[in-house]
Amino acid sequence: MDLVSGVSNSITLAKRLREISKNIADAEFKNVLADLSNELADLKLEAASMKEQLAALQEENALLRHVAVPAEEKPSGTKWGCYQFESEEGLFCTACWDSKRRKSRTTRFTAKFRTCPVCNAAHGTG
Numbered sequence: 091m092d093l094v095s096g097v098s099n100s101i102t103l104a105k106r107l108r109e110i111s112k113n114i115a116d117a118e119f120k121n122v123l124a125d126l127s128n129e130l131a132d133l134k135l136e137a138a139s140m141k142e143q144l145a146a147l148q149e150e151n152a153l154l155r156h157v158a159v160p161a162e163e164k165p166s167g168t169k170w171g172c173y174q175f176e177s178e179e180g181l182f183c184t185a186c187w188d189s190k191r192r193k194s195r196t197t198r199f200t201a202k203f204r205t206c207p208v209c210n211a212a213h214g215t216g
């Protein structure tokens with residue numbers, strides 16, 4: 091049972107109590123019951139709004155998880171002045187990774203140099 095249906099059930103119970111209370115001539119009982127009904131109505135609105143917020147946050151979280159680089163990811167080594175990663179084949183720009191945590195695959199420029207298509211940095215053994 092989720093929060094919204096739990097509150098809805100409580101509201102139904104409060105309504106039944108109100109029906110039963112018609113036979114009870116106690117004003118205080120009726121006042122408390124009316125207060126309870128109001129509280130439950132507020133809670134129902136609050137629960138519905140929380141449910142909406144939760145869905146929006148879950149969606150945002152899934153999106154962030156999809157685009158984010160895992161925090162623990164680090165270059166596993168260097169080759170020809172570029173970074174290598176265990177999780178992905180290829181040679182990556184050190185400047186892009188060090189400044190933006192972005193994996194930019196370098197392309198072969200000459201036998202000794204590779205370039206980054208994103209920041210145009212040249213990498214090589216010189």
Ligand SMILES: [Zn+2]
Binds near residue numbers: 185187207208
């Ligand atoms: Zn770069």
